[in-house]
Amino acid sequence: MTDPLRILVIGPGAAGASDALRFEAMIPALAGHGVELVNWTPPEPAAGNDAFDAVEAAVGWADVLVLRRFYRTWHACLACRLRTLDTAEAVSHGATSGHSVVLAPYFALRPLVGLLETEPGALGKRAIVYDTDDDVFSADLPPGAEDFLERDLVGRILGLADLVTVSTPVLAERLEQRTTAPIRVIRNAVDPAWYEAGRPDGAADAPGFPRVVYHGAPIRWRDYELARPGVDAVAAEIGTLRRVWLGADAAQLAGSMDEVRPWVGGVPEFAASLVAARPDIGLAPLQDTPYNRARSELHWLEYALAGAPTIVSGLAGPNPYDVVRDGVDGLVAQTPADWARHVRALAASQDLRAELAGRARIRVLADYSVVSRAPEWADAYAWAAEHADSGHSRRVADAE
Numbered sequence: 431m432t433d434p435l436r437i438l439v440i441g442p443g444a445a446g447a448s449d450a451l452r453f454e455a456m457i458p459a460l461a462g463h464g465v466e467l468v469n470w471t472p473p474e475p476a477a478g479n480d481a482f483d484a485v486e487a488a489v490g491w492a493d494v495l496v497l498r499r500f501y502r503t504w505h506a507c508l509a510c511r512l513r514t515l516d517t518a519e520a521v522s523h524g525a526t527s528g529h530s531v532v533l534a535p536y537f538a539l540r541p542l543v544g545l546l547e548t549e550p551g552a553l554g555k556r557a558i559v560y561d562t563d564d565d566v567f568s569a570d571l572p573p574g575a576e577d578f579l580e581r582d583l584v585g586r587i588l589g590l591a592d593l594v595t596v597s598t599p600v601l602a603e604r605l606e607q608r609t610t611a612p613i614r615v616i617r618n619a620v621d622p623a624w625y626e627a628g629r630p631d632g633a634a635d636a637p638g639f640p641r642v643v644y645h646g647a648p649i650r651w652r653d654y655e656l657a658r659p660g661v662d663a664v665a666a667e668i669g670t671l672r673r674v675w676l677g678a679d680a681a682q683l684a685g686s687m688d689e690v691r692p693w694v695g696g697v698p699e700f701a702a703s704l705v706a707a708r709p710d711i712g713l714a715p716l717q718d719t720p721y722n723r724a725r726s727e728l729h730w731l732e733y734a735l736a737g738a739p740t741i742v743s744g745l746a747g748p749n750p751y752d753v754v755r756d757g758v759d760g761l762v763a764q765t766p767a768d769w770a771r772h773v774r775a776l777a778a779s780q781d782l783r784a785e786l787a788g789r790a791r792i793r794v795l796a797d798y799s800v801v802s803r804a805p806e807w808a809d810a811y812a813w814a815a816e817h818a819d820s821g822h823s824r825r826v827a828d829a830e
Contacts, residue, residue, distance in 0.1 A: 434466040437811050438492035441471055441536055448563045449498060450697040451618050451728070452597070459804035465811055468492075472538045492556060493815045497543075497587050499562035502534045504579050513579055515540065543586050557818035559811070560587050560611075563597035563618065565604055568721035593814040600724040600748050614810050618726050619803035622795060624701035625735040640777045643709035643738065645676040645729070647693065648683070653722075656715040656743060658686075660769030664777060671777055676707050701732070709738035710783055711776045715769075716743040716750065723749045730754055734794045739786035741772045759790040 437460075439453050457467050470489075489495055504513040505520035509529035514520050517533065524531035545552055566577040566584050588594065588609040595614050596602050602613045642661055644654055654675075665671040665688075675683055677693040694703040712733030716722050727750045733740040742751040744764040754760035761772040776783050796802065 434464050435811055435815060436492045437467040437494045437496060438489050439469045439496040441498060455621055455800050456807055459800045460808060463804055463808035465808050472542055494557045494559055494811050496559045496561060499564055502576055503536045503539050503583060505534050506532050546590055555818045557592040557814035558590050559593045559814050560591040561595045563726055565601055565721060565724040570719045570721050592818055595810055597726045598724060616806045618728055619798050619800045620731050620735060621800045622735055624698040625705055639670045640710040641672040641674050641708050642711045643674045643707050644713040648678045653715045653717050657713050657769045659766045661773055663770045664773045668777060674707055704732060704736045709736050712738040712740040714740050714742040718745045725750045727751055727753050731794050731798050734790035737787055739776060739783050759793050
């Protein structure tokens with residue numbers, strides 16, 4: 431019996447939606463391809479040999495170490511712009527100011543990366559893979575953004591990587607100048623089982639009462655503004671159109687929506703809540719910015735498995751929704767008039783909604799399920815393990 435290929439992912443894979451989709455959700459499917467994937471959060475390494483021993487003991491069984499695009503390796507004050515790597519300073523600031531301070535959940539990553547840089551033999555000849563689904567180097571990130579603050583760390587990890595995996599071709603092109611490692615595009619995937627719950631109460635809205643659903647944190651209002659004039663215009667015309675926001679408190683969107691549902695954490699739990707919102711039409715507006723052009727098509731995948739056709743933003747140049755075939759498995763809106771036209775057409779025709787949603791679902795099940803994506807991940811990890819020698823040699827040479 432062949433031993434499994436062992437993959438150690440640094441940090442809990444369910445910490446964020448993208449992390450859960452690209453790692454935690456893939457565990458069962460990867461097992462069928464001889465890959466054992468484990469998520470691990472390292473303790474903060476001590477100095478000297480203790481740090482080396484801690485890492486060596488924890489990852490000694492792994493063939494491949496995966497470093498992800500991380501959130502907050504800095505301690506952060508929620509009331510002001512304080513960001514610090516000094517734990518004592520963060521705690522003192524909270525005590526003296528009365529502000530709420532969040533201690534970074536991934537603070538230990540920086541010492542770990544430092545160890546790998548100064549002791550390139552610490553992992554032996556195990557491969558290092560870096561994965562991301564966001565462009566932290568994007569030109570439009572404000573200096574105070576959490577992504578901006580992690581740029582230095584991401585650059586250091588890219589220098590250590592044997593292989594880089596990304597979710598979109600745009601990300602691959604942007605990172606080509608920042609790493610000598612090969613880059614593979616592995617799209618995000620979803621598990622159809624998460625969406626099988628259906629309508630919890632068995633209820634259905636009366637014909638002629640279509641529900642237009644958007645999901646996102648309140649900060650995504652800037653994206654929703656692209657669709658809002660068109661949606662509101664159709665709502666005024668029809669009167670029975672229900673505007674639903676999933677992911678905010680009612681007070682935050684008072685007067686702007688007909689129904690507001692809170693955010694639900696956890697990817698399977700969120701999928702069930704999206705189905706429970708009973709979307710007849712899914713909205714995926716997106717401001718045309720450098721950062722957004724590197725994002726993935728996840729909204730389209732989610733609405734498709736929730737049973738709704740999706741209206742997506744058309745952006746200039748390569749972008750997340752290039753994969754959507756306008757009029758076939760979704761609708762593309764370039765202008766406010768497009769949003770109104772598409773919402774009006776879908777609201778008026780249950781047959782059109784079913785046709786577009788059905789084609790989208792067939793395509794997502796064929797190309798974007800965790801089962802269909804598992805062979806790509808398994809092949810990438812196997813390649814990295816087989817080519818760890820060259821990466822190890824490069825890191826040792828760079829350290830000398």
